[in-house]
Amino acid sequence: MEKEDNFGDWYIDIVEKANLSDKRYPIKGMNVWTPYGWKAMSNIDGLIRKELDATGHDEVCFPLMIPETEFKKEKEHIKGFDSEVYWVTHAGLNELDVRLVLRPTSETAMYPMFALWVRSHQDLPLKVYQIVNTFRYETKQTRAFMRVREIHFFESHTCHVSEEDAQRQIEEDVEILSKIAKKLCLPYFLSVRTDWDKFPGAYYTVGIDTVMPNGKTLQIGSIHHYRTNFSEPYGITYENENGEHKHVHQTTYGMSERLLGAIIGAHSDDSGLIMPPDVAPFQAVIIPIISKDNGPIVAEAALALAARLSAYGIRVKLDNRDARPGSKYYDWEIRGVPLRLELGGRDIENGVVTFARRDTGEKGAIELRNIEQGVELLLKIISVSLSEKAEKSQISKVEDMDSLDSIPEGKILRFGWCGCEECGHKFEDTYDLKILGTPYLPEEYSGRCIICGKATDKPTMAARTM
RNA sequence: GGGCCUAUGGGCUAGCCUGGUAUACUUGUGGCUUUGGGAGCCAUUGACUCCGGUUCAAAUCCGGAUAGGCCCA
Numbered sequence: 001m002e003k004e005d006n007f008g009d010w011y012i013d014i015v016e017k018a019n020l021s022d023k024r025y026p027i028k029g030m031n032v033w034t035p036y037g038w039k040a041m042s043n044i045d046g047l048i049r050k051e052l053d054a055t056g057h058d059e060v061c062f063p064l065m066i067p068e069t070e071f072k073k074e075k076e077h078i079k080g081f082d083s084e085v086y087w088v089t090h091a092g093l094n095e096l097d098v099r100l101v102l103r104p105t106s107e108t109a110m111y112p113m114f115a116l117w118v119r120s121h122q123d124l125p126l127k128v129y130q131i132v133n134t135f136r137y138e139t140k141q142t143r144a145f146m147r148v149r150e151i152h153f154f155e156s157h158t159c160h161v162s163e164e165d166a167q168r169q170i171e172e173d174v175e176i177l178s179k180i181a182k183k184l185c186l187p188y189f190l191s192v193r194t195d196w197d198k199f200p201g202a203y204y205t206v207g208i209d210t211v212m213p214n215g216k217t218l219q220i221g222s223i224h225h226y227r228t229n230f231s232e233p234y235g236i237t238y239e240n241e242n243g244e245h246k247h248v249h250q251t252t253y254g255m256s257e258r259l260l261g262a263i264i265g266a267h268s269d270d271s272g273l274i275m276p277p278d279v280a281p282f283q284a285v286i287i288p289i290i291s292k293d294n295g296p297i298v299a300e301a302a303l304a305l306a307a308r309l310s311a312y313g314i315r316v317k318l319d320n321r322d323a324r325p326g327s328k329y330y331d332w333e334i335r336g337v338p339l340r341l342e343l344g345g346r347d348i349e350n351g352v353v354t355f356a357r358r359d360t361g362e363k364g365a366i367e368l369r370n371i372e373q374g375v376e377l378l379l380k381i382i383s384v385s386l387s388e389k390a391e392k393s394q395i396s397k398v399e400d401m402d403s404l405d406s407i408p409e410g411k412i413l414r415f416g417w418c419g420c421e422e423c424g425h426k427f428e429d430t431y432d433l434k435i436l437g438t439p440y441l442p443e444e445y446s447g448r449c450i451i452c453g454k455a456t457d458k459p460t461m462a463a464r465t466m
Numbered sequence: 467g468g469g470c471c472u473a474u475g476g477g478c479u480a481g482c483c484u485g486g487u488a489u490a491c492u493u494g495u496g497g498c499u500u501u502g503g504g505a506g507c508c509a510u511u512g513a514c515u516c517c518g519g520u521u522c523a524a525a526u527c528c529g530g531a532u533a534g535g536c537c538c539a
């Protein structure tokens with residue numbers, strides 16, 4: 001299966017062959033996390049946890065079900081989610097008086113509680129997050145990790161004394177994102193979403209998009225500024241120094257298993273996946289090369305090598321299955337293990353370990369004496385090299401446009417837009433492309449709206465989306 | 467919301483029109499020989515989505531259910 005020619009089929013194929021997810025569970029869009037896929041996702045969760053804990057967020061876990069009465073308090077929010085939530089209508093043999101919704105996201109679960117938790121300005125800022133499953137009834141074609149009905153979701157929610165303080169939180173979120181994305185070796189764009197595409201109930205939304213090999217964008221997360229749009233209906237207020245009661249200003253930050261989907265798309269080739277070392281369930285795999293006269297010696301040396309690396313903190317897998325080495329190479333290549341270590345009679349004699357990089361195919365030898373440092377260094381090099389390659393690939397897919405006379409295929413378009421809804425809709429309807437929004441980070445630009453010709457100092461990007 | 471298509475071992479699939487013994491490959495299991503890029507031989511496990519109808523007889527024909535896929539709005 002060729003990656004560039006038909007990304008959609010390639011993706012489905014690789015998810016199955018690399019054993020990341022089993023889609024045979026009999027509910028569409030609700031897939032089973034297999035051990036290998038779950039390990040990768042857990043590693044991603046771990047990276048997120050680490051950054052959030054370091055910035056003073058506390059992990060919480062709210063109930064899965066939300067009463068209809070709470071769910072419907074914010075009017076825009078319910079309008080946005082009405083058609084894609086699951087309802088629990090019965091309990092045992094009884095019909096429920098108040099129906100329950102399976103959370104599509106947790107604003108309406110958390111905010112009634114926030115109203116109880118926040119009383120004083122000293123309780124602020126409140127910064128919590130949870131990593132849980134959420135449910136959205138997708139009617140379109142589902143795809144592992146990219147479009148599913150049960151979503152492995154990360155969401156942080158914060159409350160602040162003022163709009164400015166909430167804005168500082170958004171800046172912190174952007175900072176956190178850059179750290180996480182670096183570990184995932186993922187490039188991304190930050191765009192302030194159009195008014196008609198922002199999160200239901202938000203003041204504004206920053207979309208986080210990455211580009212797939214077919215030139216379509218994949219939204220991997222979003223950051224929202226709510227102002228007091230939710231704190232008003234939910235009555236989340238605090239008492240300030242002067243004894244006045246004020247509504248809190250809120251933000252949220254959400255990402256999901258799409259991060260894993262993005263990694264699969266960004267780092268892989270026709271031989272399979274390439275896992276970024278910080279995400280890889282196994283960072284190195286040891287393949288003992290046994291011949292009939294040295295079996296016990298090699299087996300013992302391989303065990304010792306695995307123990308050393310593991311003690312050093314490297315996630316290592318010793319593959320001592322009774323199979324040919326070549327067959328093992330293929331197995332671990334398709335699963336994307338970044339580094340392969342071969343240990344055979346020749347290596348033991350020479351006091352080295354033979355390595356092969358998954359990303360470049362480069363082979364070499366590391367002195368057994370310094371094996372821990374050697375492996376660590378190689379993993380770092382692989383990580384940097386993956387990031388650079390992905391960054392280049394993303395940049396190559398952006399095309400600056402002066403006119404719309406001919407639309408290139410498989411590209412992200414960048415052009416001037418006056419920002420008005422009429423021009424925006426006209427563009428989206430005519431070209432069947434989605435406007436991603438204007439850059440979140442300041443950017444020098446002067447041009448003309450590509451639709452109406454009005455002068456503008458902001459570019460916008462548009463693309464087909466996954 | 468409207469329409470079309472599909473369902474056979476773990477995976478992929480033949481058979482269905484024209485009713486009667488279910489095919490190949492792959493995987494799994496056991497054994498022996500092997501092991502520096504997908505090993506070979508032998509043995510072996512394993513399936514007609516479900517409910518009903520027609521029939522001496524249903525994977526096959528008919529009706530319904532369920533699940534999945536596609537197209538249109």
